[in-house]
Amino acid sequence: MSPLNLDPPPRGALEPGTWLLSVAAASIVEGVHAEFVTGERTEFALEFRPETAIFWERPVTHCEHVQLGRYLVSGKCTLVRPTYWVLDFGLKAYHHGPAPEGLAPGETWTGRISLGVDSFLYRERIHAEPGVPPMAYRFETLRLWKNAAPFIEVPFPAVGRFRERDRTNVRYDPVTRTDAANDDEGDAEYLVLAGLLELLPTRPGFVGPE
Numbered sequence: 001m002s003p004l005n006l007d008p009p010p011r012g013a014l015e016p017g018t019w020l021l022s023v024a025a026a027s028i029v030e031g032v033h034a035e036f037v038t039g040e041r042t043e044f045a046l047e048f049r050p051e052t053a054i055f056w057e058r059p060v061t062h063c064e065h066v067q068l069g070r071y072l073v074s075g076k077c078t079l080v081r082p083t084y085w086v087l088d089f090g091l092k093a094y095h096h097g098p099a100p101e102g103l104a105p106g107e108t109w110t111g112r113i114s115l116g117v118d119s120f121l122y123r124e125r126i127h128a129e130p131g132v133p134p135m136a137y138r139f140e141t142l143r144l145w146k147n148a149a150p151f152i153e154v155p156f157p158a159v160g161r162f163r164e165r166d167r168t169n170v171r172y173d174p175v176t177r178t179d180a181a182n183d184d185e186g187d188a189e190y191l192v193l194a195g196l197l198e199l200l201p202t203r204p205g206f207v208g209p210e
Contacts, residue, residue, distance in 0.1 A: 007174050009145050009191050011067040017196050018142065019091075021046070022069045022116035025188040028180035032120045036141050036192055037177040043204070045122035045135040046093035046115060053100065053111040060108050063089045068172075069191055074110040077103050078133065084121065092135045092201060096121050117192070123204045134201040139194035145172035147189040165189075 009020060027033050033044060051070070062074040075089030077099065085099035086092055087109060096119070103109060126132050149165040178190055 009068060009143075009172050010065075010193070012065065014065045014193075019115070019139075019194050019196065020065060020069045021192050021194055022114065023178070023190040023192055024116070024119060025178070025180035025183060025186055025190070027117065027119050028178060029186050030120065032123055033117065035178045035180060036144055036190065038141050038144055041138065041140050041197065042194075043136050043138050043202075045118040045127075045201075045204075046091060046137070047118045047122070048087065048093045048095050048113040048115045050095060050100075050109075051112045051114060053109065055110065061088060061090045063091075066112070068170075069116060070112060070114050072110075072112055074108065077105055077107050077109055079131065080105055081126075084126065086133065086135070091137065091196075092133060094118075094122060094126075094135065127203050134203050136204050137199075137201050138197040140197055141192055142195050143193035144175050144178065145191045146175050146178075146183060147171075147191070148173040151184075 014020060023036060028035060033042070036042065060074055060076050064072045066072060073087070073089040075087040077085060078088050078092065079086040080099045080103065082098065084094050084096050085103070086094045093115065100109065122135055127135070147165060148171040149167070149169050151163045152166045153161045154164055155161055172191060178188070180186065180188060
C-alpha cells in the first residue's frame with residue numbers, strides 16, 4: 001500500500017467548525033474559484049445534492065458527517081424556486097434542481113446529502129436575485145485530497161459508454177494544492193477540509209486566497 005493511502009480523509013464526526021466538502025476541478029478551470037491551497041482563505045457558497053430523504057428524529061438545523069463529504073441533515077427549507085431550492089441545516093446551502101414535491105419554505109426536510117463547493121450557480125447567477133439570502137461563507141483550507149480512484153468505462157443505455165470512477169477502488173491522495181487544469185486532464189475531483197471562519201454568510205465579495 002502506498003504511504004499516501006495511510007492518510008485518508010476523515011470519516012464520521014468532524015472537529016467542530018470544520019466541514020469536508022467536494023470540489024470539482026471544472027469550477028476552478030472555468031474561473032468560478034481560484035486554486036485551493038492549504039492554509040489559505042477562501043469565500044464560497046455551499047451546494048448540496050440530496051441522495052435520499054429519510055425520517056430522522058433530530059432537531060431542525062442538525063447535521064452529522066458520515067464519510068467523504070456526505071452528511072445526514074435535518075434542515076429547514078428557506079427558499080423554493082423552479083430550478084433550485086435552499087436548505088438551512090446550520091449553514092445554508094442550495095441544490096440546483098427542483099425541490100421535493102410539496103416542499104414549501106418553512107418546512108423541514110431530513111435526509112442524506114453530499115455537500116460541496118458552489119459549482120457556479122450561486123456566485124455567477126442567483127446571488128443577486130430578489131429574495132435569495134446571503135450564502136457565501138469564509139473558510140480556511142485546512143487539508144486537501146484528490147480523488148485517485150481510476151476511471152473505468154461503463155455501458156449506459158441509449159448513450160453507449162461513458163467514464164466514471166471505479167467505485168470498487170475508492171482512494172483519495174493528500175495534496176497541498178489543487179492543479180485543476182492538469183489533474184486528470186481537468187476532470188479531477190477533490191475533497192477539502194475547510195474551517196469555518198465566520199458563521200454569518202455574505203454575498204460574493206472575492207474569489208480565491210487573500
